[in-house]
Amino acid sequence: MGYDMELTALILLPFFGGIAALFAGRWGRDAERWVAILALGLALLILISSFFSTGDGRWIALERYDWAPSLGVQVILAMDGLSGALLVVSLALGIVSVVVSWKITEYPGLLNAALLWTVAASNGVFLSFDLLVFAFFWELMLVPAFLLISVWGHGDREAAALKFLVFNAVAGLGLLAAVFYLGATGDRVTFDAFEVAERQIPHGVQVLLLLGFAGAFLVKLPVPPLHAWLPDAHTQAPTAGSILLAGLLLKTGAYGLFRFPPMLFPEGFATLAPFGLALGAFGSIYGALLACGQTDAKRLVAYTSVAHMSIVLMGICGGVYFSLMGAGVEMVAHAFSASALFLLIGALYDRTGTRDLRELGGLQQNAPRFAAAFAVFFSAALAMPGTANFLGEALVITGMFQVNWIFASITLISLVVSVVYATRLFKRVVFGKSRRTEALEDLTLREMGPIVLLAVATLLFGMLPQMLMGALEGAVEAALTPVTVP
Amino acid sequence: MPSFPALVPVILLGVGAVAAMLAAPRLPGLSRWIAGTALVCASVALALRLGAPASLSELLADDRLARLAGLGICLAGLGSLAFLRPAGPSKEGPALLLLATLGGTVLAGAIHAASLFLGLELITLALVALFVLPLDRPALEAGYKFLILGAAAAATLLMGLALAHAATGSLALAALGGEGVLLALAAALLLAGLAFKFALVPFHMWTPDAFTGAPGAAAAFAGAASKIAVVVALIRLDAVGLPEVWALGLAAFGGASMLLGNIAALRQDSLARMLGYSSVAHAGYIAAALGAGAASAPAAAGFYILAYAPALLAALCVATLLGRETRIGDLRGLVWSRPLAGAALAVALVSLAGLPVSAGFFGKYAIFSALIEARAWLLLGLALLGSALGAYYYLRFVALIFRRVEAPAHAPLRWTDGLLLALATGVTLLLGVRPDLLLDLVRTALG
Numbered sequence: 063m064g065y066d067m068e069l070t071a072l073i074l075l076p077f078f079g080g081i082a083a084l085f086a087g088r089w090g091r092d093a094e095r096w097v098a099i100l101a102l103g104l105a106l107l108i109l110i111s112s113f114f115s116t117g118d119g120r121w122i123a124l125e126r127y128d129w130a131p132s133l134g135v136q137v138i139l140a141m142d143g144l145s146g147a148l149l150v151v152s153l154a155l156g157i158v159s160v161v162v163s164w165k166i167t168e169y170p171g172l173l174n175a176a177l178l179w180t181v182a183a184s185n186g187v188f189l190s191f192d193l194l195v196f197a198f199f200w201e202l203m204l205v206p207a208f209l210l211i212s213v214w215g216h217g218d219r220e221a222a223a224l225k226f227l228v229f230n231a232v233a234g235l236g237l238l239a240a241v242f243y244l245g246a247t248g249d250r251v252t253f254d255a256f257e258v259a260e261r262q263i264p265h266g267v268q269v270l271l272l273l274g275f276a277g278a279f280l281v282k283l284p285v286p287p288l289h290a291w292l293p294d295a296h297t298q299a300p301t302a303g304s305i306l307l308a309g310l311l312l313k314t315g316a317y318g319l320f321r322f323p324p325m326l327f328p329e330g331f332a333t334l335a336p337f338g339l340a341l342g343a344f345g346s347i348y349g350a351l352l353a354c355g356q357t358d359a360k361r362l363v364a365y366t367s368v369a370h371m372s373i374v375l376m377g378i379c380g381g382v383y384f385s386l387m388g389a390g391v392e393m394v395a396h397a398f399s400a401s402a403l404f405l406l407i408g409a410l411y412d413r414t415g416t417r418d419l420r421e422l423g424g425l426q427q428n429a430p431r432f433a434a435a436f437a438v439f440f441s442a443a444l445a446m447p448g449t450a451n452f453l454g455e456a457l458v459i460t461g462m463f464q465v466n467w468i469f470a471s472i473t474l475i476s477l478v479v480s481v482v483y484a485t486r487l488f489k490r491v492v493f494g495k496s497r498r499t500e501a502l503e504d505l506t507l508r509e510m511g512p513i514v515l516l517a518v519a520t521l522l523f524g525m526l527p528q529m530l531m532g533a534l535e536g537a538v539e540a541a542l543t544p545v546t547v548p
Numbered sequence: 549m550p551s552f553p554a555l556v557p558v559i560l561l562g563v564g565a566v567a568a569m570l571a572a573p574r575l576p577g578l579s580r581w582i583a584g585t586a587l588v589c590a591s592v593a594l595a596l597r598l599g600a601p602a603s604l605s606e607l608l609a610d611d612r613l614a615r616l617a618g619l620g621i622c623l624a625g626l627g628s629l630a631f632l633r634p635a636g637p638s639k640e641g642p643a644l645l646l647l648a649t650l651g652g653t654v655l656a657g658a659i660h661a662a663s664l665f666l667g668l669e670l671i672t673l674a675l676v677a678l679f680v681l682p683l684d685r686p687a688l689e690a691g692y693k694f695l696i697l698g699a700a701a702a703a704t705l706l707m708g709l710a711l712a713h714a715a716t717g718s719l720a721l722a723a724l725g726g727e728g729v730l731l732a733l734a735a736a737l738l739l740a741g742l743a744f745k746f747a748l749v750p751f752h753m754w755t756p757d758a759f760t761g762a763p764g765a766a767a768a769f770a771g772a773a774s775k776i777a778v779v780v781a782l783i784r785l786d787a788v789g790l791p792e793v794w795a796l797g798l799a800a801f802g803g804a805s806m807l808l809g810n811i812a813a814l815r816q817d818s819l820a821r822m823l824g825y826s827s828v829a830h831a832g833y834i835a836a837a838l839g840a841g842a843a844s845a846p847a848a849a850g851f852y853i854l855a856y857a858p859a860l861l862a863a864l865c866v867a868t869l870l871g872r873e874t875r876i877g878d879l880r881g882l883v884w885s886r887p888l889a890g891a892a893l894a895v896a897l898v899s900l901a902g903l904p905v906s907a908g909f910f911g912k913y914a915i916f917s918a919l920i921e922a923r924a925w926l927l928l929g930l931a932l933l934g935s936a937l938g939a940y941y942y943l944r945f946v947a948l949i950f951r952r953v954e955a956p957a958h959a960p961l962r963w964t965d966g967l968l969l970a971l972a973t974g975v976t977l978l979l980g981v982r983p984d985l986l987l988d989l990v991r992t993a994l995g
Contacts, residue, residue: 129984130982130983130984130987131984132984132987132988132991133910133913133983133984133987135984168952169884169952194913198904198905198909199904201903201904201909202903202904202905204903205898205903205904208943208946208947209950212947212950212951213950213951213952214952220947220948220951223947224940224943224944224947227939227943227947228939228940228943231901231903231936231939231943232936232939232940235932235935235936235939236932238912238913238916239916239920239928239932242913242916242917242920243920245917246917246920246921247920
C-alpha cells in the first residue's frame, strides 16, 4: 500500500466542492448543483475504486501523516467494511439530497455548500482514527447541518436549529474533554486511537471517559431521554436536511458507539453495556409508541428513527456477533429507508402543503407511483422480510436471545408496534380519500431517480445480505465484547 | 542594555503618537494615516526581529515573548484603528490608540515594577480618554467607571509592589519569588491590580459598560490588545515563584469569571454587551489555566488570547458597523444584506463558541488540556459548563444572522472595515486548520 490520498480525497473533495458551489452561481444556471453532484460523484468513484484495491488485512485503506505535530495531532484515516459501507451511504445520500433540493431557489450556492460540508464532515467522522481529528469532524458536522435547518427549514426553524446545535454541542463537550484527557495523560501527547487502545487505563477512569464519549454518541443517536432535539429538527428541516440528519448524522452516533468504546475502553464498556441495553430497550418501545400517536407524517418518521436507532444501540451493547452484525446492517438499512420516507413526505408536502395524516390520503388512485414507493419503504420501516431492515432487526433479536431473553422480547414488542405505526401511516396516506390529493402530480422523473436508487439498495441488501455482511465482518470481530446480563 | 533595534518599535509608536496628536486638530485624516503607518512600521520592526537573540535591561526585556506579544498588540491596535470612527468634536482617537499600544508593548516587555506600572497606566489612561471620545452619556459612564476602578486598581498594584519591595528589597520582578506573609499580601494585591485590567470577576464591572458605551474600537483594544499584554505580565509573574496565594487567587478569579461571565452573557440581547460579559469568561479560562499551574499553561494562555483577539476584533467591528445599540434582532439576515460582515461575525462567534473550523476550537483544546494536565477537575468542570453555556448564547446570535429575509437592503462597507473583517476571518479560519503555526510561535517565544 503506497502513500496515496484516496481517503483524504473523500473528505477534501466534498469540502472544496462546497466552496466551489458557494461561488458557482455566477457560472451559469444550476451550476452550483452540478458542481455538487460532480464532487460527490467523483468521490463516490474514488471510494468504489478503492474497494477493489488489495487491502492490508483488517483495513481496506490506511493513511497516516502529520497534521499539527506540535499538538500531537496526526491525520490517521482508516477504512474497513463498516466505514466503507457508511461512506457509500454518505456520498449516495449527499447526491440524493442535492437532487431533491433542486427546486430550492433561495441561496442555492450556500445550500449546496452546506450539503457538501455535512457530507465532508461525516466522512471525516467515519474515517478518522486520530481522536482529536475525530472530535474535530464530530463538532464540524453540526455547523452546516445547523445552517440547513436554520436557513431552509420550515416553521419555527431557528429554534429547532438552535436546539439541535446546543444539544449536540453540549454533549460534544464530554467527548472533547475525554479526548483531551486521553491526549494529555499518555507518555507523550498523542491522539492515535490505535496507540491509546493499547494503554492500560484504570477501570474507573475508563468508565468516566466512556461516559464522556457515550454522551456525545447517545445524543446524536439519539436515545431517549436525550432525543428531545430530534423531532423538531427533523420536522422543521428541509427535505434534504432531514435526509442527511436521518441518514448520516444519526449514523455517526451509532458508528462512534460501534467503533470506539469496545476498542478504547473494553472493561469500561463491559460495565456500562447493560445500561446501554436498558436505554435501548426503553427507547425502542418509547419511540415506537410515540410514533403511533403522531399526526405529522415527518414527526412520525422521526420517532421511528428513535425506535430503530435504539435497536441499533441494543445491538451494539449486546456485544455478541449476531447483535453487532445486526446493528451494522440496520445502520445502513435505516439510512436508506428513513431518508426515502423523508423524501416522499417532503415531495408530498411540496405538492399539498400539508403533512397532516388526517388531511392526506388517496394516493393509490391519484398518484400510483407515489403509492408504490410508499409501499416499498413502509415495508422497510416495519422490517418486512426481504428488506435490509428485516435482516438487521432479525440479527439483533437473534443476538439478544444470546444475551438476555427479556431484552429480546422487548425488541420483539417494539417490532409489533412498528407494524401498527407503519400500517397506520400507510392507510392514512395511500388509501382513503382526500381533496388535497385529487389533482396531485405524481412523482417526477427527477424524484424517481433517488427513490429507485434507495429502493434498490434496500431490497438488494435484504435479498443478498452476504455482500453487506461480508464487508462488516472485520468491524464486528473487532467490536466483540460479550457481556453477561444477570 | 537593549540595542537600538530593540527600541525601534517603542520609538516608532511614541513618535507616531506625538505626530498624530499634533496633526489631529487640523488634519484628522492625516492623523489617522500617521497612526496606521506607525503601527504597521512597528509591527514590521517586531516581526523582523522575532527570532533575534534576547537581551535584558533593568526595565525592559527584549526577548521573543515580548516581541511576539508586541506584534500581537500592534496588530490588534491596527485592527482597532481600522474601525475607530471619528467621534464628535474630538479627533485625538488615533493618537490615543497609539499611546495605548505603546503602553501595551512596554507592558509586554516589563520585567521591573516601574515598567510594569508604567505600561499598565499608559494603557489605562489612554483608554479612559478613548472611552469618553464620543462625549455622550454612555461613553462618559464607561470612561468614568474605568477611571475610578482603574485608579483603585493602580493604587492596589502600587501597594502590592511596595510590599514586595519591603519583603525582598528589590523591584525587579524576577526577584519577587519566595515565601512569607508580607510577600503573600503583596502577591494578592498585585493580582488584584492585574485582575482589573484583565477583567476578572470581581474586578470586571467596567467591561460590559465599556463594550456598550465606549467606541467599539476602544472596547476592542481593551478586550484584545491590552489583554495580550496582561497575559504576558501574568506569565512572567507566574514564573517568578510568588507565594501560593498568587496561583490560588488566579484560579479562584478564573473560576468565578468563567461561571459568572458566562451566566451573565446568557441573557444579553445586546451584541456588544454579550461580547463584554463573554470576554470576562474568556479571561477566566486563561486565568484558570495559569492558576492551575500546568507546564503547558503559559503556551495555552498565549495561544488562547492570540486566537481570541481576531475573533473579538471582527465581532466588535460588526457591532460598530451596525451601531452601538445592535440587539440580537437587528442581526436578522445580516449575511444576506452584508455578506462579508455577516460571514465574519458568524465565523467570529463560532470561534468564540469553540467550534471547528476556527481558532477557538484549538484554543479550547489548549486550555482544557492544561487544566487536565494540572488535574484541576473543579476548574475543568467549570470550563466545560462555561463552554456549554457559551455554545448556547453565541449560536443564538449566529442563528439569526442566517435568517432568510425578503429583499435584503444592501449597504456598502468601508474598505478599512472590509479589510479587517476579511483578515480577521482568514486568520481565525487558518488557525482552525493549522493551529500549530501559532502554537509553535508561542512555544518558541516561551522558550
